[in-house]
Amino acid sequence: MPVYFIRHAQTQGNAKNIWVGRKNEPIVTLRCDELQASSMELAGFDFDFIYCSPLLRARQTAEVIKQLQPCQPEIIIESGLQERDFGVFEGQLKTPERRAMLDEHPSVESILSIQKRIAPIFARLYSQNKKILVVSHSAIYRCLIEHMGFDSIPVRKSLRNSEWVQLQPKCSTN
Secondary structure (H helix, E strand, O other): OOEEEEEOOOOHHHHOOEOOOOOOOOOOHHHHHHHHHHHHHHHHHOOOEEEEOOOHHHHHHHHHHHHOOOOOOEEEEOHHHOOOOOHHHOOOEOOHHHHHHHOOOOOOOOHHHHHHHHHHHHHHHHHOOOOEEEEEOHHHHHHHHHHOOEEEEOOOOOOOOOOEEEEEEOOOOO
C-alpha cells in the first residue's frame, strides 16, 4: 500500500523564511485554511495510522487531520521523523549564501545522518501493508526525494506547508 506524506502546517518561522529546525514552534492558526483544505482531501483515504514527528507543529497538524478521518487512526510519534538539526542556522533567515554553506557546516546534521535515521522507519512503514500518513518536515521530504530513491505523486521536489503527496520507492511498480 502507498504511504502518504504531508509537511506540517505553517509556523511563524516558516512565514518569515527562517530555519525553524528543532525549535518547537506551534502552527499559526491564521494560516489553517491550507491545513483544513488538505485535511478534507485526506479524509477520503481513511488511514490506518498517522506517523508523526515529535515536534509540536507536526503533532498539531496530525491532530487536525485525524479529526476528519472516518476511523480516527492512532497517531504514532516517531522521533526519527523530526526535522533536521540546522545547527548555527536555526533561527536565521534563509539566504542564498547560507543555503550554500548549509550542507558543509559542521554544526548542521548531515544528509547521511538523516538517511540513517529515516531509512529503517520507511522500510517498516512499507512492510506493514497499511494505509499510512506521515506528518513531518521539509528536510525529511527532500532527503527521501533527492537522496533515497523515492518519487512523489504528484511530482514535487519540495513541499509547501500543509501540502501532501503519495510517496513510493522508485523501483515500485504500483
